[in-house]
Amino acid sequence: xxxxxxxxxxxxxxxxxxxxxxxxxxxxxxxxxxxxxxxxxxxxxxxxxxxxxxxxxxxxxxxxxxxxxxxxxxxxxxxxxxxxxxxxxxxxxxxxxxxxxxxxxxxxxxxxxxxxxxxxxxxxxxxxxxxxxxxxxxxxxxxxxxxxxxxxxxxxxxxxxxxxxxxxxxxxxxxxxxxxxxxxxxxxxxxxxxxxxxxxxxxxxxxxxxxxxxxxxxxxxxxxxxxxxxxxxxxxxxxxxxxxxxxxxxxxxxxxxxxxxxxxxxxxxxxxxxxxxxxxxxxxxxxxxxxxxxxxxxxxxxxxxxxxxxxxxxxxxxxxxxxxxxxxxxxxxxxxxxxxxxxxxxxxxxxxxxxxxxxxxxxxxxxxxxxxx
Amino acid sequence: xxxxxxxxxxxxxxxxxxxxxxxxxxxxxxxxxxxxxxxxxxxxxxxxxxxxxxxxxxxxxxxxxxxxxxxxxxxxxxxxxxxxxxxxxxxxxxxxxxxxxxxxxxxxxxxxxxxxxxxxxxxxxxxxxxxxxxxxxxxxxxxxxxxxxxxxxxxxxxxxxxxxxxxxxxxxxxxxxxxxxxxxxxxxxxxxxxxxxxxxxxxxxxxxxxxxxxxxxxxxxxxxxxxxxxxxxxxxxxxxxxxxxxxxxxxxxxxxxxxxxxxxxxxxxxxxxxxxxxxxxxxxxxxxxxxxxxxxxxxxxxxxxxxxxxxxxxxxxxxxxxxxxxxxxxxxxxxxxxxxxxxxxxxxxxxxxxxxxxxxxxxxxxxxxxxxx
Numbered sequence: 131x132x133x134x135x136x137x138x139x140x141x142x143x144x145x146x147x148x149x150x151x152x153x154x155x156x157x158x159x160x161x162x163x164x165x166x167x168x169x170x171x172x173x174x175x176x177x178x179x180x181x182x183x184x185x186x187x188x189x190x191x192x193x194x195x196x197x198x199x200x201x202x203x204x205x206x207x208x209x210x211x212x213x214x215x216x217x218x219x220x221x222x223x224x225x226x227x228x229x230x231x232x233x234x235x236x237x238x239x240x241x242x243x244x245x246x247x248x249x250x251x252x253x254x255x256x257x258x259x260x261x262x263x264x265x266x267x268x269x270x271x272x273x274x275x276x277x278x279x280x281x282x283x284x285x286x287x288x289x290x291x292x293x294x295x296x297x298x299x300x301x302x303x304x305x306x307x308x309x310x311x312x313x314x315x316x317x318x319x320x321x322x323x324x325x326x327x328x329x330x331x332x333x334x335x336x337x338x339x340x341x342x343x344x345x346x347x348x349x350x351x352x353x354x355x356x357x358x359x360x361x362x363x364x365x366x367x368x369x370x371x372x373x374x375x376x377x378x379x380x381x382x383x384x385x386x387x388x389x390x391x392x393x394x395x396x397x398x399x400x401x402x403x404x405x406x407x408x409x410x411x412x413x414x415x416x417x418x419x420x421x422x423x424x425x426x427x428x429x430x431x432x433x434x435x436x437x438x439x440x441x442x443x444x445x446x447x448x449x450x451x452x453x454x455x456x457x458x459x460x461x462x463x464x465x466x467x468x469x470x471x472x473x474x475x476x477x478x479x480x481x482x483x484x485x486x487x488x489x490x491x492x493x494x495x496x497x498x499x500x501x502x503x
Numbered sequence: 504x505x506x507x508x509x510x511x512x513x514x515x516x517x518x519x520x521x522x523x524x525x526x527x528x529x530x531x532x533x534x535x536x537x538x539x540x541x542x543x544x545x546x547x548x549x550x551x552x553x554x555x556x557x558x559x560x561x562x563x564x565x566x567x568x569x570x571x572x573x574x575x576x577x578x579x580x581x582x583x584x585x586x587x588x589x590x591x592x593x594x595x596x597x598x599x600x601x602x603x604x605x606x607x608x609x610x611x612x613x614x615x616x617x618x619x620x621x622x623x624x625x626x627x628x629x630x631x632x633x634x635x636x637x638x639x640x641x642x643x644x645x646x647x648x649x650x651x652x653x654x655x656x657x658x659x660x661x662x663x664x665x666x667x668x669x670x671x672x673x674x675x676x677x678x679x680x681x682x683x684x685x686x687x688x689x690x691x692x693x694x695x696x697x698x699x700x701x702x703x704x705x706x707x708x709x710x711x712x713x714x715x716x717x718x719x720x721x722x723x724x725x726x727x728x729x730x731x732x733x734x735x736x737x738x739x740x741x742x743x744x745x746x747x748x749x750x751x752x753x754x755x756x757x758x759x760x761x762x763x764x765x766x767x768x769x770x771x772x773x774x775x776x777x778x779x780x781x782x783x784x785x786x787x788x789x790x791x792x793x794x795x796x797x798x799x800x801x802x803x804x805x806x807x808x809x810x811x812x813x814x815x816x817x818x819x820x821x822x823x824x825x826x827x828x829x830x831x832x833x834x835x836x837x838x839x840x841x842x843x844x845x846x847x848x849x850x851x852x853x854x855x856x857x858x859x860x861x862x863x864x865x866x867x868x869x870x871x872x873x874x875x876x
Binding site for chain 2: 197211214221401406497
């Protein structure tokens with residue numbers, strides 16, 4: 131006989147792994163009615179209703195905490211690349227207590243899965259009082275942030291129960307990418323050709339995530355090797371730098387291993403001193419995005435005997451030969467790699483935590499929504 | 504008989520500790536001819552020569568790596584507070600390879616001790632090609648970055664030999680603070696009263712650092728307790744958040760302990776799961792700057808049995824009672840606290856590395872100037 135909790139987990143041992151596996155569906159939900167490949171188009175009501183605001187914005191500030199702060203960084207890269215509007219990403223807890231410069235023609239985007247994050251809600255109120263236009267990206271419909279912003283977009287990832295956010299993160303990145311593309315297309319800063327390519331590739335992301343999820347048992351197997359680890363370093367560059375931060379946060383949250391993310395090129399400014407054969411290093415080294423540069427960063431770590439786990443693009447040989455373990459993911463547009471690269475990092479954190487016997491869905495010291503500051 | 508190296512170290516066992524102890528003098532050098540308390544004034548030739556550029560700047564981008572990136576974050580807080588110009592801080596290695604938005608009325612500030620940092624130099628060239636005005640903040644006179652920027656300010660910290668930067672960091676922060684104050688005063692966004700208070704307090708910083716350095720042997724003593732540690736967390740808020748990052752980097756670089764800095768309020772969004780009685784947590788909890796908020800962050804860590812080392816203001820009782828070890832520093836203006844709070848963190852990292860038998864001046868895997876990307 132199944133308990134209610136088992137039923138809710140749909141046959142999975144934990145909500146987290148259920149939610150990781152839901153991502154082909156949740157991302158399709160997030161794009162439903164928004165991405166239309168037949169018509170080569172993206173429609174985002176939150177953008178259309180406020181088109182002039184976005185087209186005239188001199189600056190966008192994105193405020194968020196934790197995992198949402200990581201998706202904000204990816205959003206920054208996409209908006210700056212496609213829409214050519216300067217974007218500043220701020221920790222809500224820092225933003226609200228200093229005297230940030232906010233102008234009336236600024237747009238402030240607040241990201242929160244729960245829509246109840248206390249620091250982000252306070253940042254929204256502060257920005258509102260300065261006359262900025264506030265746009266919310268939240269998952270929980272009708273929560274406080276959507277009720278207190280001028281407009282926004284829901285991520286439509288469905289209820290997320292696992293304390294460590296997975297499907298909400300990829301849905302946030304999807305919404306931010308769609309937003310960046312729409313602004314860029316309307317402003318004319320993103321070419322029609324590039325726009326069409328990305329629309330096409332975006333629509334294929336759910337299916338590609340499905341392919342990655344088939345490697346679950348391989349990841350579970352080599353995850354066992356790393357339960358001894360007290361520390362991990364995660365590296366990426368460009369769009370994959372925030373993915374490295376997010377991968378490290380997952381491991382911290384549920385396995386209590388001190389994992390830290392870094393932009394790969396910063397290693398030589400200090401952190402590379404940490405590298406020895408006891409230090410596993412996860413590197414996102416996909417072919418789209420500074421591949422050669424990342425290869426040379428990997429060689430530096432290899433020379434110091436670090437153990438390397440790489441996320442590579444299908445068919446990769448160079449990085450694979452340098453790595454102790456590889457997880458390969460399908461090729462896609464550079465700006466969409468985070469949506470794929472995040473998946474094996476979620477699985478890796480999950481399986482290490484499971485082997486360590488940690489309470490994956492209710493990690494110690496953590497709450498799902500941080501409704502106090 | 505003394506060797507040349509011993510002579511150069513001036514009686515200190517390592518260059519790093521010599522350079523830490525030089526800071527009352529190097530900061531006085533950095534302010535010489537610039538801060539004039541009798542006339543209640545600050546003069547910075549690099550600003551005066553380009554006053555219109557600074558007063559008309561719509562946005563400032565600061566690009567740097569490693570320790571200089573941390574001083575850039577402090578500069579951001581000061582410039583936004585005093586001069587009300589939005590500031591974006593970018594890792595040079597990320598900035599140069601993505602397609603950053605740079606306008607002709609932007610000012611790009613490049614910070615580098617050596618003036619030879621390859622990624623920062625490349626970022627300077629990129630920004631120059633976009634028509635921005637480039638301002639360098641470097642220590643080594645006549646190095647590549649000062650030769651390739653439109654204007655700038657030297658930090659005048661004298662030659663820095665220890666690979667882990669100490670006196671160059673505090674000199675960078677001093678120059679950035681002076682710059683923020685001058686822009687603010689000229690723009691009228693910093694009141695004359697506040698300006699005068701900060702000028703007065705800035706001039707007293709060297710003497711106050713002298714007082715902090717007297718606690719060296721106390722710090723050396725309790726540093727012994729922490730040589731077992733495999734991990735450390737450093738926390739701060741506001742102006743002290745970048746100081747936490749810098750404190751963590753020092754420990755990483757020379758003691759090979761995995762230390763990570765965080766804005767204190769981000770702990771509850773994941774990293775607090777790491778806290779157990781094995782985890783030492785260094786908290787900057789000075790009276791100027793969100794003191795009550797930091798106190799509540801400390802209580803959360805204490806409740807999870809983390810061991811707390813606090814940097815507090817002289818006379819503090821609340822945080823002192825919550826902490827396992829305290830280092831107290833003299834009171835000053837909030838924006839100047841980093842110049843004081845950095846000192847005990849440098850000493851802590853130094854003494855832990857010494858007790859561990861690490862090669863403090865030549866840490867493994869690191870070079871003083873990163874002249875390759």
